[in-house]
Amino acid sequence: MLRGITVVGLILALTAAVVYGPRMLGDAGDGGKQGESGQPTAECDLLAGPCQWTTTAGHWEAALETLGEGEQGTEYQLTVTTPERPARFLAVLRGESMYMGEYPVPLGNRTENEYSARFTAPFCTVDATMTWRVDLQQGQEPIGDVPLKLVFQAEPR
Template sequence: MVRAAIVTGLLVGLGLLAVGFQWFSNGTPAAKLPECNLLAGACDWQEDAGNWQVTLTPEGEGVQGTEYRLTVTAPAAPSRFLAVLRGESMYMGEYPVPLQKLGPGSYGAVFTAPFCTTGASMVWRIDLQSGQEKLGNVPHALVFQADK
């Protein structure tokens, strides 16, 4: 009887630990932010330092699938400016995309989104980061659907 209670307690504890780890490792859940579909148009917002705008355009088929051009217009960028792809419809890991300076206040990159082998489409979220830290000024969940 005691052994069964200990095993049950351990299983419940491990389950809670896994849920807690997932919650804290992602920071604030993106589901609480309003979604902005990057393939439907630019996502922009205002802050004290100036205007931000994020655009995503398909560039055509590359060797590994559809290539996308991400462009971020920002009043000032962090020293290690990254866009990190995270699976929104299914967890598939995290894919950092370094943003290069294109001009004054403009940063960008071309990337291919990984695709899921079990389905034809995948919804991705793009988090803007300064190194390992997610930027706190983005008021939207920046999302797009990548199709195979």
């Protein structure tokens, strides 16, 4: 009886490791290639300078500027130049170093193909140097062909 329970428990543990193991490990160590989900893993630090890439549609550029301290914390301005005019263009903030939810930031059209938004990254009480990822979306659909993972490290308060 004890041997049967041990075997069943071992089988359940192995099944759980196979199913949930890859999700918990993420896409670490894949050498800058795209992960199984198609998400890019080569990082571009938006605060270090503009991130540029070319798709079949044309040339893209994303830049992030620190504007200073606001009422809710450090304010940033994200500017994205696109080769096309996406409808309902969003930048979605997602915690890269720690999951803290998703924060959609609507990008407003400034000039013909330049969009921007001013925002404050949510403050993390556990890690003051939180790394955020910026995913570009058209409505609910991710913008395809972005070969870079756009990231920035939020400045502590």
